Amino acid sequence: MLMTKTTQPIQGKHLFLTLFSLPLLWGGILGLPSTAKDVNIDVGIIQRFGETKAEKLSISATSGDSLTVKFQDSQGEIQTLTTTKLTLNIVQESLPQSLLKEYIVLSDHATFETAEDSANQWKDKGIKAEVTQPGRWQVWAKRDVYETPLLRRLLLKNLQEKGYNDAYLESAILNSKSQANFTIAGKQYQSDYLEIIPGKNPIQVSHSQQKTRRYGGSLKLQPNSYGTYTLVNDVPLETYLRGVVPHEIGPNAPKNAAKAQTIIARTYALRNLRRFKADNYELCASTHCQVYYGLSGTSPKADRAIAATKGLVLTHNNELVDALYSSTTGGVTASFSDAWNGEERPYLTAVIDSPKNVWDLSQTSLADEETFRNFIRLRQGFNESGRRVFRWNKQATLVTLTRDLKKYLERRKHPLADIKTIRSMKVTERSDSGRILTMIVQTDQGTITLQKNEVRSAFGPPISTLFYLDPIYNSQKVLTGYAFVGGGFGHGVGLSQFGSYNLANLGWSPEKILAFYYPGTKIIPLDNSIVFWREEE
DSSP: OOEEEESSOSTTOOEEEEEEEOOOBTTBOOOSEEEEEEEEEEEEEEEEETSSTTOEEEEEEOTTOOEEEEEEOTTSOEEEEEESEEEEEEEEEEEEEEEEEEEEEEEEESSHHHHHHHHHHHHHTTOOEEEEOSSSEEEEEOTTTSOSHHHHHHHHHHHHHTTOTTOEEEEEEEEEEEEEEEEETTEEEEOSOEEEEESSSOEEEEETTSOOEEESSEEEEEEOTTSSEEEEEEEEHHHHHHTTHHHHTOTTOOHHHHHHHHHHHHHHHHHTTTTTGGGTOOEESSTTSOOOOTTTTOOHHHHHHHHHTTTEEEEETTEEOOOOEESBOSSBOBOHHHHSSSOOOTTOOOOBSSSSOSOOTTTSOSOSHHHHHHHHHOOSSSTTTTOTTTSEEEEEEHHHHHHHHHHHHHHTTOTTTTOOOEEEEEEEEEOTTOOEEEEEEEETTEEEEEETTHHHHHOSSOSSSOEEEEEEEOTTOOEEEEEEEEOOBSOOBSEEHHHHHHHHHTTOOHHHHHHHHSTTOEEEEOOTTSBOEEEEO
């Protein structure tokens, strides 16, 4: 596999160089002036606008400011208007003739990381692929390569002849299309592309399905791959962090935990700019990326952490780390492959989440079922001890679990989606960190194998894959449900946010906290020599 250094991965991305003095951090002096980049990034703040008929957007200038609105009219000319407010909605417009919309779904996944690995595997087989997110993450045969019905059918036939039976053709005849309408001063306009630029202050966005929020930078409304639109915030990275850090780590996090989170959030954003390449933006504003609320709910403590760590990123061998993190590990972090498919990251390994020697993973793996159960019974001495989701027990009936599984299978177009009942469930393989690698579910229609994070997608009760199952029987000794007994919240890879609270309160520096959760890594100022990520050429 050929690897390329990608420091400017999205065509048209502008990097702005600024000079600033870097702060003094524990363990080394980083106080000399250094050149670093403040990158503008494109964040999809409303990803599929127009999915429901009632959706509306109101975009307004803050007091004393105005908005410049640029759009392309029906003649293809760029028009510019000045206003203080505009409203947007989506209408269905009849097409002069029916339109065929179709694509081949090669695979379907719970996470981007596993979807990207699947896309790379298809590329290795000679199939051009792209990662999309119509709901779950999917890998599609690249639409601009397989652009005719004949090419798509020939590809699908070829795949089926070679035994790749999970791929399928998604096909629909459209008689109408979504069309963006916007209204300024009582006059209606139509355009597929719309740019909204403030004079000097943040833009205020009111969406019918969420709170009113303010955003720095500018906004763009653009079509996506799913027949709807995406509202994109083009925003400087350091401004973006003001809308991430207080919502991810909490506005009252200890100072050094906030600094560690800021370095990780900055690194994560730059490492993941390729996520929405298929839709011509870079990051989302939800937990599929990082929670981002613009300039609403900013925190002085978080702002100080952002200023103190300006331009600092976490690297391994001069490449940005895959800066994954979660709320609560449950006492042990996971390696990358415990949660996703793909190449291991040497700095994402299983680490007991404690400043004390409460368990030695090198001597006692958690892959054994009984050993794992003994570990989950431990409650004291961990960084997260006492946190609400450090340990949990969630019970569900077979009826509820069957309903969950059926919905999951229907979303994936699984051949066993017509199940009537689950007969039994069993964890058959765990990683050294105790995460579930494989679970077998026996149903009335046959056996279903779930792997890694798909377990969480298939069932409502588990909030991590760090759990064991206990069957629940009625008085006649008939199986009626299961108890999910486990720990942690999220995938458990990399930094534990609540774990960092404890370490910061113990006096650990941001450098020491990050070295604990990402062994072998280095904090350095962002510059042109750093590899953002490595991709197949």
